[in-house]
Amino acid sequence: MERVKTGIEGLDRILGGGVPRGSSVLVTGGTGTGKTTVSMQFLMEGLLNGEGCLLVTCEEEPHRLYMEMKQLGWDFEKFEKEGKLVVIDAASTKAGMPTTTTYRDFQPKSANIDMNLVVLIGRAIREYNVKRVVLDSVPALALRVGKPEALRELLFRVYSMLERFECTSFVVTETLEGEGSLSRYGVEEFLSSGVIKVSLQKEGGKWIRKMQVVKMRGTRHDLNEHVFEITEGGIKLKD
Ligand SMILES: Nc1ncnc2c1ncn2[C@@H]1O[C@H](COP(=O)(O)OP(=O)(O)OP(=O)(O)O)[C@@H](O)[C@H]1O
Numbered sequence: 001m002e003r004v005k006t007g008i009e010g011l012d013r014i015l016g017g018g019v020p021r022g023s024s025v026l027v028t029g030g031t032g033t034g035k036t037t038v039s040m041q042f043l044m045e046g047l048l049n050g051e052g053c054l055l056v057t058c059e060e061e062p063h064r065l066y067m068e069m070k071q072l073g074w075d076f077e078k079f080e081k082e083g084k085l086v087v088i089d090a091a092s093t094k095a096g097m098p099t100t101t102t103y104r105d106f107q108p109k110s111a112n113i114d115m116n117l118v119v120l121i122g123r124a125i126r127e128y129n130v131k132r133v134v135l136d137s138v139p140a141l142a143l144r145v146g147k148p149e150a151l152r153e154l155l156f157r158v159y160s161m162l163e164r165f166e167c168t169s170f171v172v173t174e175t176l177e178g179e180g181s182l183s184r185y186g187v188e189e190f191l192s193s194g195v196i197k198v199s200l201q202k203e204g205g206k207w208i209r210k211m212q213v214v215k216m217r218g219t220r221h222d223l224n225e226h227v228f229e230i231t232e233g234g235i236k237l238k239d
Pocket residue numbers: 029030031032033034035036037038071072230231232
């Protein structure tokens with residue numbers, strides 16, 4: 001089976017070389033646990049290997065995200081300018097501000113974002129020969145969609161699109177505090193072929209970051225939680 005490297009060395013190791021090509025992986029966890037960083041590192045790995053990459057950002061505006069990622073040593077803006085990274089900016093429009101992305105064509109109108117978004121994703125994938133996709137995040141998207149049924153329908157269509165074009169994707173969602181569920185809306189984990197959970201845990205009076213591959217269809221993987229750090233250069237697993 002063909003594998004796609006996530007670019008996070010320790011994660012690729014516990015996955016036995018990477019995620020199966022065409023997987024849709026849910027990156028889930030509480031606030032500030034590193035969900036965006038995990039996903040962006042996966043995207044950067046694709047960019048560094050010349051793959052067409054698509055970022056659907058619903059939460060943070062591209063320029064903010066680029067700034068934060070620069071601190072970790074990744075220049076996403078450069079790849080966007082070179083036309084290798086295509087960005088659907090669904091965050092700026094949320095605040096009614098003009099988008100900073102050069103792909104204005106890919107800026108969804110705030111009215112009926114649901115219909116637009118699926119069409120835009122399909123167009124971006126075809127026009128830029130996209131192989132890797134990051135969507136950050138489902139809860140931010142949900143804010144714009146309204147009804148839970150509409151969100152379910154939208155997610156279903158987005159996932160079908162990703163599958164049709166055999167994209168490997170990381171989709172960010174959130175776990176609710178103090179609950180056993182893996183995702184905010186309870187549908188994301190069923191649509192996904194894999195789930196990676198990140199968390200902050202207190203051990204011996206100190207807070208540490210942990211990562212666990214909860215599921216990954218089509219491959220054996222380590223089920224244990226692994227301690228990791230966010231440093232310049234990205235995420236590093238410590239064991
Ligand atoms: N340059 C950096 N070096 C080390 N750690 C950093 C750096 N930048 C951010 N961090 C850490 O990473 C955390 C945020 O990571 P990230 O944005 O990936 O989390 P997230 O789960 O997406 O958060 P949110 O719930 O806000 O979307 C910060 O709270 C901080 O602790």
